[in-house]
Amino acid sequence: MATRVSPAAEDREQEGDIVERCRGFMCPPVTDINVLQGSKEEMRTRMEMLIMETQAEFCRALQEVDGGTFKVDRWDRKEGGGGISCVMQDGKVFEKAGVNVSVVFGHLTEEAAKQMRSRGKVLKGKDGKLPFCAMGVSSVIHPKNPHIPTVHFNYRYFEIEEEDGAKQWWFGGGTDLTPVYVNKEDAFQFHNTLKEACDKHHSQYYPDFKKWCDRYFYIRHRGETRGIGGIFFDDLDSPSQEEAFSFVKSCAGTVVPCYLPIVYKHLNDSFTDEEKDWQQVRRGRYVEFNLVYDRGVKFGLATPGSRIESILMSLPLTARWEYMHEPAKGSLEAEMLEVLRNPKEWV
Amino acid sequence: MATRVSPAAEDREQEGDIVERCRGFMCPPVTDINVLQGSKEEMRTRMEMLIMETQAEFCRALQEVDGGTFKVDRWDRKEGGGGISCVMQDGKVFEKAGVNVSVVFGHLTEEAAKQMRSRGKVLKGKDGKLPFCAMGVSSVIHPKNPHIPTVHFNYRYFEIEEEDGAKQWWFGGGTDLTPVYVNKEDAFQFHNTLKEACDKHHSQYYPDFKKWCDRYFYIRHRGETRGIGGIFFDDLDSPSQEEAFSFVKSCAGTVVPCYLPIVYKHLNDSFTDEEKDWQQVRRGRYVEFNLVYDRGVKFGLATPGSRIESILMSLPLTARWEYMHEPAKGSLEAEMLEVLRNPKEWV
Numbered sequence: 001m002a003t004r005v006s007p008a009a010e011d012r013e014q015e016g017d018i019v020e021r022c023r024g025f026m027c028p029p030v031t032d033i034n035v036l037q038g039s040k041e042e043m044r045t046r047m048e049m050l051i052m053e054t055q056a057e058f059c060r061a062l063q064e065v066d067g068g069t070f071k072v073d074r075w076d077r078k079e080g081g082g083g084i085s086c087v088m089q090d091g092k093v094f095e096k097a098g099v100n101v102s103v104v105f106g107h108l109t110e111e112a113a114k115q116m117r118s119r120g121k122v123l124k125g126k127d128g129k130l131p132f133c134a135m136g137v138s139s140v141i142h143p144k145n146p147h148i149p150t151v152h153f154n155y156r157y158f159e160i161e162e163e164d165g166a167k168q169w170w171f172g173g174g175t176d177l178t179p180v181y182v183n184k185e186d187a188f189q190f191h192n193t194l195k196e197a198c199d200k201h202h203s204q205y206y207p208d209f210k211k212w213c214d215r216y217f218y219i220r221h222r223g224e225t226r227g228i229g230g231i232f233f234d235d236l237d238s239p240s241q242e243e244a245f246s247f248v249k250s251c252a253g254t255v256v257p258c259y260l261p262i263v264y265k266h267l268n269d270s271f272t273d274e275e276k277d278w279q280q281v282r283r284g285r286y287v288e289f290n291l292v293y294d295r296g297v298k299f300g301l302a303t304p305g306s307r308i309e310s311i312l313m314s315l316p317l318t319a320r321w322e323y324m325h326e327p328a329k330g331s332l333e334a335e336m337l338e339v340l341r342n343p344k345e346w347v
Numbered sequence: 348m349a350t351r352v353s354p355a356a357e358d359r360e361q362e363g364d365i366v367e368r369c370r371g372f373m374c375p376p377v378t379d380i381n382v383l384q385g386s387k388e389e390m391r392t393r394m395e396m397l398i399m400e401t402q403a404e405f406c407r408a409l410q411e412v413d414g415g416t417f418k419v420d421r422w423d424r425k426e427g428g429g430g431i432s433c434v435m436q437d438g439k440v441f442e443k444a445g446v447n448v449s450v451v452f453g454h455l456t457e458e459a460a461k462q463m464r465s466r467g468k469v470l471k472g473k474d475g476k477l478p479f480c481a482m483g484v485s486s487v488i489h490p491k492n493p494h495i496p497t498v499h500f501n502y503r504y505f506e507i508e509e510e511d512g513a514k515q516w517w518f519g520g521g522t523d524l525t526p527v528y529v530n531k532e533d534a535f536q537f538h539n540t541l542k543e544a545c546d547k548h549h550s551q552y553y554p555d556f557k558k559w560c561d562r563y564f565y566i567r568h569r570g571e572t573r574g575i576g577g578i579f580f581d582d583l584d585s586p587s588q589e590e591a592f593s594f595v596k597s598c599a600g601t602v603v604p605c606y607l608p609i610v611y612k613h614l615n616d617s618f619t620d621e622e623k624d625w626q627q628v629r630r631g632r633y634v635e636f637n638l639v640y641d642r643g644v645k646f647g648l649a650t651p652g653s654r655i656e657s658i659l660m661s662l663p664l665t666a667r668w669e670y671m672h673e674p675a676k677g678s679l680e681a682e683m684l685e686v687l688r689n690p691k692e693w694v
Contacts, residue, residue, distance in 0.1 A: 301639060
């Protein structure tokens, strides 16, 4: 990997009192505010504050453009922790907009530990038990207008306590765009915003995580990607916890500047029934990816006690499967398919 | 298991010349007619004739009620065999109606052999190779009117040649109903038609295969079945090939009498927007089952060279995911959910 570049000043952690900061959230955080205050130096607290802030910031920006209001559901997990799901359904601009935060803890199931070990993690539990804490913010936005793309992002943190009390931790996440039609300007603005955020931390992050994204969001049975990508990474535990967190903070901070300019730009674009139809077909493919391949969704559906509605919040309000749908040669629909079959470099 | 009852006279194999019978099919069968003629005593020929007949009979019955015409696609599989997909989309009565026949052969992949061994099959290949032949008819019908239920059926035959030239074979299949609202009369007529067909062969078939069906079509993450069941069975290789085939023939013969009376009965039922909406939500669940759990779909999507459009023909034309959808207490929608959460005996 190439030379590391120092994080810019604007990415430094937001200052201020925990209680004060919590006032800006969509609702009180999962962890009790007094507990957060008493542990404000710990990474799990700093990350919980970041994901709550990211949720609030993104929800407000979407409310402003839509005119609608998010429904806020706070849920508890019997086994430990809980979450806050914000959903706007059938709005003026958004058909379905979901922004979810979850903070869960407990002991890893055998299945989960096995999956992590298969990814190369060496995990030594005490009497076979591995206390863990996992948290993240995750969002999928399905707009009504087919000229406004669907966006997805997710930033998460994982912490496991080993036998000797030492902690293993890592970050993961990414942001990616799923347009219905190719728009090179949008694609450039989206990818370039991500690249600039990445470049502040490491010059290899954008190229590596862009490739990872194309590989991950791949609908194998169709031979096409879900969208035009963005960045995706997992198991990030270097160069230090502080710097990995700083990078994740930069990523979370780009969510609004990545997406909202594109929304405003196409807000009043007119569209035909045929364009809407193509959007519905693409949404069908979105459902196929999420239900058949997405590791997070599969893990969630298989986890006892998980909140199904929050996991499946990522599905569009409506989707369509047309038998043997094939865009006309030379059409804009065919151009989109071509790009999905052969991922491009946008910056 | 209880006493076996002899198959009734009307279930005896249809007589007549192969060429003559092929004239009634939706299109020429996958296997060359001369080859079929030269092997008319073999089970694979008799089964291919049966699935082609079932396809034609069901398609004609649906065309008659809808007024539309099936699009017939014949496709070849590079590795051996092919299929015939009949699809009617956006008809007068049916939103999407798919009736698929496939006849494929070649050598089992390691993965497929492993899966079969895990089901208890002892398979001895020659130099690790296992020549196989698999065929079946499969159908999913999604009507427009929410008072007409969705139906699915599938009947298949599998043959594997072992090292010493001996053949292992088995049948599988089933028919099941997915209504949007509970209708006890329909449920009785559907299940009773299946029970009568089963009882002619073995008094334990209906109770055993009804249970198997409820277990198989289960959306685990929702804690609900996909529909109100029917029958489902696999690996049927007793009491003899002749009698197992005779049973499958009876089942295939009930497809039209199971379903068409229900279609005609509700053809002109009026419905509200709310009822249509509930249908769309249930279709979302249908998609969830098929993409997340259905063994056949998963096997198909993972098989190189498989025909994706024929596998995903089972998905509805349109579906809907509403966040936190919860029917009002005491409503007809809540009654349906209750039945899906606690499978009932209908006969």
